[in-house]
Every structure is written in C-alpha cells, then in structure tokens.
Amino acid sequence: MTNPLSRWTLLLVPLLASCAAPSVTKESGMQAPEFVRGEVRVTEHRQGDDLLSAGLGLDGLAGAPSSIAHPLQPTPAELRRRAIQTSWKGIADLGPLGGYGHVYGAVPNVPGREYQAFAWIPDAHSPHRVLLQVPDNFDRSHRCLVVTASSGSRGIYGAIALAGAWGLPRGCAVAYTDKGTGGGYFDPADDTGVALDGTRAKRGSTTLEFEPAKEATHGDIAVKHLHSGDNPEADWGRHVLQAAQFGLAMLDRAFPEQAPFTAQNTRIIATGLSNGGGAVLQAAGLDDGHLLAGVVALEPNVRVPGQGRALFDYATDAAIWLPCALVDARFDSAPMARTPQGDVPPAWAQRCHQLHEHGLVSGTRVAQQAAQAYEHLRAGGWTDDAMTTAASTTALDLWRAITAGYASAYMRRGPDDMPCGFHYAGLGAHGAPGPVDAATKASWWADASGIPPGNGVGLFGGTDHSADPTLPGTLCLRSLWDDTDASTQPLRDGVAATTVKMPRASLPLWVVHGASDGLLPTTFTSEPYVAWLRAGGAHPLYWKVPHAQHFDAFLPIPGFGAQHVPLLPYGYAALDRLWAHLYEGAPWPALVPTPASTPRGTGALSKEALDLPAAWTPGPG
Incomplete structure (x- = not known):
C-alpha cells in the first residue's frame, strides 16, 4: 500500500533549487495503440530539469515541498516536479541516517523525454494514465524497457524510486501506469477534475482523468480508484501489460530508425512494490504473449485463489482488534504504540472495553482483554513482528481509511453511495465538512496519495458519539465480509476478481x-x-x-x-x-x-x- 501520511514527510529536511520548465513538443510518426484515446503529450526534460528528479537532485527531493509560484494556478511543470518529489518521499527513506545515495541508490541527472496518455481497458468507465520516460542515454545495444505500476493508490510517478531509479541511469526506458488510481479527484462543487497535464479543468472542456456521471455526484468528492465503478484492482495486470505495449509504441516514435520495438528485440522487465508489486504479479499471470522477460515484485499485495487472506479480510480484522491487542505489554517498546509519556493510548484501552461490551472478549480487565485480542489475531495468522510494526498503521488510522475506500471500489459504488455511510468531503473549520482550500485542490494531482483523508479531504461517516466513535463503521465494514446476505455479495465478488493467475513456469x-x-x-x-x-x-x-x-x-x-x-x-x-x-x-x-x-x-x-x-x-x- 505504501501510503504514509504527509506529516511524517515533514521530517525530511531542507531547501530546493528551481528548475527550468520542460518544453512540450509534437512528434509525428507511428500511431498510438488503439487503447489510447486522445493526445499523447510529449515533453522534453533537460537543462535544469530531468526525468528522475525533475532537476531537484537528492537534496531537493528530500527537502521542503517544491515551490509553486502561483498556488491557485500551478503550471504543468510545477505539478510534475511536485508529483515526482511526493512520490520519492512516499516510497524511499531520504533521511540523513537512511543511507540513500551513500550506502545504496543514487539520483543522477537523467535528461530525456516523456510520453504520456490516457489508456482504456475494454469496457472501463475511466482510463488509467500511462507514461514512458525515455532517457537520452537509452542503450540501443541492450534494448531495455522497465514496466511498473504505482504503489498504493498513488499517481503516475508512484514507482519512480524503484523502477525509475534503477532503470533510467542504466539506459532503460521506463513505462509507468497509475493502474486506475492517483490523485485525479473530482470535485462537484465546481465540476472540475484533472486533465492530462495535471491541471484542473471543468467537465466537458477536455478529457479528464476521472469524470463520474453527473447523477453520481451530489456534493461528495469523488476518487478514481474508489468511485470509478471499475474495481480497478481486478485489472491491474491488464494495466501493466498495456503500459508495456504503450512503451514499445512510444519507443517506435522516439527512435523510428530502429523501429519496430518488440518483446522479441527489447527485454521488458516488470517491477513494482506494494500494490504495484501485486500488479506486476497479476500481469505475469496474464502474459500469454510472453511480453515480460522477468519480474521483481517487492512487498506485493497479492491474492492467491483459496490461500492466504484477502486484504479486506485481514485489514477489517486488524481495524477492530489491533488497537486492543497492542495494549498488551509485549508491545510496550513498539514504535508509535505508546504516547510520548509511555502510556497506552486511551482510545486503545477504550477499544478493549468496547470489545467486551460487544461480547467479543470475556476478560474483565484491560490486560485480559488485550491478551484475548492478541490471541484472536495470532489465530488468524498475524505474527508478533507484523503486529509490532502495524502499531504505526493503527496509530495513523490507516486500516479504517483503506477498508472504507476499498469497500466502495470492490462494490463499484459512487461517491454518494459508499458502504456503511462513509463519504469524502472537504475539511472545513474544526474538522467539519466544508469547501476545499482552492490552492490545496489545485495541487491534488501532485500531492494527494489517492485515498483520503489528506490534502484537504476528510473521511466522514461511520461514526457515532460514543467513547469509541469509529467502531460502528469498522464493525459495519467487517460485516460486509462476514455476511452471507445477497446485498453484500458484490464485495466478495469484487475481492475474488483480484486473484492472480499462474505465470509461465520459465519466467524469471x-x-x-x-x-x-x-x-x-x-x-x-x-x-x-x-x-x-x-x-x-x-x-x-x-x-x-x-x-x-x-x-x-x-x-x-x-x-x-x-x-x-x-x-x-x-x-x-x-x-x-x-x-x-x-x-x-x-x-x-x-x-x-x-x-x-x-x-x-x-x-x-x-x-x-x-x-x-x-x-x-x-x-x-
């Protein structure tokens, strides 16, 4: 998932240099693949700008958010630079103790061109974004195309710290897909979404990254991954294979004298992490045409038919039980499991009490209740190692954010019809729903993680006024998985559609x-x-x-x-x-x-x- 909250990225220090704006060019030549609708946007990135860091370099990537001269009207170049920086910070440890650029990795200057377009899976309601980066040092004697998918629900640059950092300096071209996710949020308050260049545009003025049906938006903010009606996770493998095909077609444009570029004369290496890792494994199972020459998947969100546990299953379980289980003394030294004073967070102790009130644990003391919650998770396959680091995910309330959003995606619900009463709206005064700050909205495409809350958008609903206000919505989400009622079958069908197929045995x-x-x-x-x-x-x-x-x-x-x-x-x-x-x-x-x-x-x-x-x-x- 790889979707850490922005307040932690503020720990990653200082200043940035400004960069020259890329030039937008028109290239004639071969047609785009049939699954591309509309223009292919071609930009050049040289002289203070580049493919890997948008000219920021390692120090700039690690520093403060890159500047936008006019926050209400950011330019495509400013948005791209911020998107690249945000994606790096969301994936890599760029901190002073982390060793990036010294012990491992590097961020060299890599000039080149980018080709970007909207691509469509058959019968999809919304496109996925595809992008090819072609370095000027493309190695024509070792023709290499790296294909990748964004981690978490990030936008198009969401795997640049893995695929771009490894492939571009080596002379490989790198093809990306956002796999139907990203920060292309639609706000019905002004009827705007995100255009191909990342700027916001009105419905009907141009092709938008995500444009829900008018009747589906009565006031709530719509998110592509969650509200497109496509259950994009079921198609992540197809998104990756289309990105590879797009990459080959754009290499034909970039180097027409060496065309055609095919899987027979250009090695295609697929790599991704988290949801992107799951996407490349899905692609490996669908690769009947032997496009892929090899696959490296990091921490993949992968679901095997009839084995393991589905994300929605164990995440809803964790959302209910982990706050109480982490009260157990064995987690006293787990990072983020205790207050700065060394105490158990009061909300977690309250969760133990509420589990007792609901008849889910029998102990009468918090310590007994925590031990029973711990044993419940252990019986479900959780290890002590996983629970220890899951204290961070629990402290940041990511389980509820993930499961509320994914339930909507799996059930193909719109922004005004999310399960269990959840919805997204702008964060107004005192945390209440209100209009989104205009400057924050203008930079959504670059800054947003792809799943609210964050960037001026709040997750509302599914709560009550009790001492444990988030528990009702969490229990409701869990019931979607446990119920056998026909009304909840779309969720289980949606999850089943995400399972992988067996790749060919000879594939590295x-x-x-x-x-x-x-x-x-x-x-x-x-x-x-x-x-x-x-x-x-x-x-x-x-x-x-x-x-x-x-x-x-x-x-x-x-x-x-x-x-x-x-x-x-x-x-x-x-x-x-x-x-x-x-x-x-x-x-x-x-x-x-x-x-x-x-x-x-x-x-x-x-x-x-x-x-x-x-x-x-x-x-x-």
Whole structure:
C-alpha cells in the first residue's frame, strides 16, 4: 500500500533549487495503440530539469515541498516536479541516517523525454494514465524497457524510486501506469477534475482523468480508484501489460530508425512494490504473449485463489482488534504504540472495553482483554513482528481509511453511495465538512496519495458519539465480509476478481518482502503465493528480509528506523541479478540465500546492516 501520511514527510529536511520548465513538443510518426484515446503529450526534460528528479537532485527531493509560484494556478511543470518529489518521499527513506545515495541508490541527472496518455481497458468507465520516460542515454545495444505500476493508490510517478531509479541511469526506458488510481479527484462543487497535464479543468472542456456521471455526484468528492465503478484492482495486470505495449509504441516514435520495438528485440522487465508489486504479479499471470522477460515484485499485495487472506479480510480484522491487542505489554517498546509519556493510548484501552461490551472478549480487565485480542489475531495468522510494526498503521488510522475506500471500489459504488455511510468531503473549520482550500485542490494531482483523508479531504461517516466513535463503521465494514446476505455479495465478488493467475513456469520471478511488514504481512501475501508457484512447477526466488517492513518512508521517524532496514536496496539487488541473467548470460539461480540483515540502530545505515554480497551493487549508485 505504501501510503504514509504527509506529516511524517515533514521530517525530511531542507531547501530546493528551481528548475527550468520542460518544453512540450509534437512528434509525428507511428500511431498510438488503439487503447489510447486522445493526445499523447510529449515533453522534453533537460537543462535544469530531468526525468528522475525533475532537476531537484537528492537534496531537493528530500527537502521542503517544491515551490509553486502561483498556488491557485500551478503550471504543468510545477505539478510534475511536485508529483515526482511526493512520490520519492512516499516510497524511499531520504533521511540523513537512511543511507540513500551513500550506502545504496543514487539520483543522477537523467535528461530525456516523456510520453504520456490516457489508456482504456475494454469496457472501463475511466482510463488509467500511462507514461514512458525515455532517457537520452537509452542503450540501443541492450534494448531495455522497465514496466511498473504505482504503489498504493498513488499517481503516475508512484514507482519512480524503484523502477525509475534503477532503470533510467542504466539506459532503460521506463513505462509507468497509475493502474486506475492517483490523485485525479473530482470535485462537484465546481465540476472540475484533472486533465492530462495535471491541471484542473471543468467537465466537458477536455478529457479528464476521472469524470463520474453527473447523477453520481451530489456534493461528495469523488476518487478514481474508489468511485470509478471499475474495481480497478481486478485489472491491474491488464494495466501493466498495456503500459508495456504503450512503451514499445512510444519507443517506435522516439527512435523510428530502429523501429519496430518488440518483446522479441527489447527485454521488458516488470517491477513494482506494494500494490504495484501485486500488479506486476497479476500481469505475469496474464502474459500469454510472453511480453515480460522477468519480474521483481517487492512487498506485493497479492491474492492467491483459496490461500492466504484477502486484504479486506485481514485489514477489517486488524481495524477492530489491533488497537486492543497492542495494549498488551509485549508491545510496550513498539514504535508509535505508546504516547510520548509511555502510556497506552486511551482510545486503545477504550477499544478493549468496547470489545467486551460487544461480547467479543470475556476478560474483565484491560490486560485480559488485550491478551484475548492478541490471541484472536495470532489465530488468524498475524505474527508478533507484523503486529509490532502495524502499531504505526493503527496509530495513523490507516486500516479504517483503506477498508472504507476499498469497500466502495470492490462494490463499484459512487461517491454518494459508499458502504456503511462513509463519504469524502472537504475539511472545513474544526474538522467539519466544508469547501476545499482552492490552492490545496489545485495541487491534488501532485500531492494527494489517492485515498483520503489528506490534502484537504476528510473521511466522514461511520461514526457515532460514543467513547469509541469509529467502531460502528469498522464493525459495519467487517460485516460486509462476514455476511452471507445477497446485498453484500458484490464485495466478495469484487475481492475474488483480484486473484492472480499462474505465470509461465520459465519466467524469471523474484519476490522480495520484509519479514516485519505490518501492512501486507508475508503470511497472507508472498508466502502463499510463492508456495503456490512452487506447487505448480515454477521456481520463484524469495527473500523474506529480516527487519524490513512496509514503509521505507517511515524510517526517519525517531525510534522507528533504528529497529529496521530499508527494503529498496534488496529490490535493486534483485533487479541487478535479473539484468545479469538477461544481458550478461549469468544463469538464473535456483536459490539465493536471504541476506542476514540487522537493524540499522540509532546511527546511520551501514552496508554491513544490509548484508548484501560485496559483488552486488544495490542499485545504479
């Protein structure tokens, strides 16, 4: 999911340089694929601007939000720069102790061109955005296309810290899809959505990234991932394959003298993390045309038919039970599980009381109730490692935000018809619904994570005036999964539609997952997937990395990073090994031992903590 809240990104320090605006060009030549409707926007990024960091460099990416000269009317170039910066900060640990650019990774200047368009899955109500970045140093002797999908519900640049950072400096072109997610929010208050260049536009004035039917918007803010009526998660694999096809077609335009670019003469490497990791695994199972030459998936949100647990299942369970379970003394040292004074958050103790009131636990003391909540989660497959790091997700109320939104997506509901009474509106005075600040709205495409709350939008409904106000909505969401009533069957059907298919056995495939992932625990996702592949005759590689968790971007939080290592360097290392196999003739190994990583500690990250072989350079840096 990889969707940390913006207040934590403020921990990632100083100032930015300004960058030259890209030029927009028209290129003649081959037609776009038939699934592209409308224009292909081509921009050039050189002289103070580039593909990988929009000219900000590592220090600028880590610094304060890039400036917008006129906040009510940001330019496409300003929005792009902010979108790239926001995507980097949401995925990578750019903090002073994190080691990015020193121990692993790099952010070199990579000039080049971008090709961007709206693409359509057959019968979809809304498009997904596709983008190809073509570096000027494209290696024509090792024709390489990296294809990726955004993490979480992020916009088009949502995987740039993985796919772009690894592929662009190596001379690969990189094709992205937002997989039907992103910050293309529609506000019926002024009837505006997001145009192809990221700016806001009125309905009917141009093609919009997301435009709900007029009758579906009576006042609530509409979000593409959640309200398009398409259940985009069911099509994430198709989005990835279309992005790969778009990438090949745009390479034909970029280098007509070397066309055609095909999967037979251009190696296509698929990689993604979190929801993007799940998307590339979906694509691998649908790749009947052998487009993909290899796949590296990090912390994938992957659902195997009849095995593991679906995200909506364990997330609604966690939303109810984790606040109480984390009261247990075994979690006293878990980051974000206690107040700054070292106390149990009062709301979590109240959750234990409410579980007792609902007859879900029998203990009469909070300690007994917490122990019973803990045992409930353990019986459902949760490990202590996963629960410990899930304290952060619980403290930030992400379980409720995720499940309220995903319920709407799975059930194909509109903004005014979300399950359990939830809806999105602007945040007015004192947290009440109100108009969205105009400057905040103007930058939604660049800044928004793709699932509110955040960026001036609040999640409302599903609450009461009790001492535990969010519990009624949380219990309602859980009932959608547990009920057998016909009215809730669309949710279970929507979840079932997201399961993966078996990829071809010969496809080089590597899954990299943090052993301490508390958002997409390995016991529900990667482990059943890898076991399923092996039972089906495939030979995937699998790293369950000790002390790695879901959010590298959380590692700058005091007390959090000391207990963990970042996951990105292991993804870079796996991609390096795949490159060596595809381009240098290195055999694809039957087994690669998982590195014996150790927690970073209170100081800066060291190479020794990562325990990657010295011969492996983790990333292009």
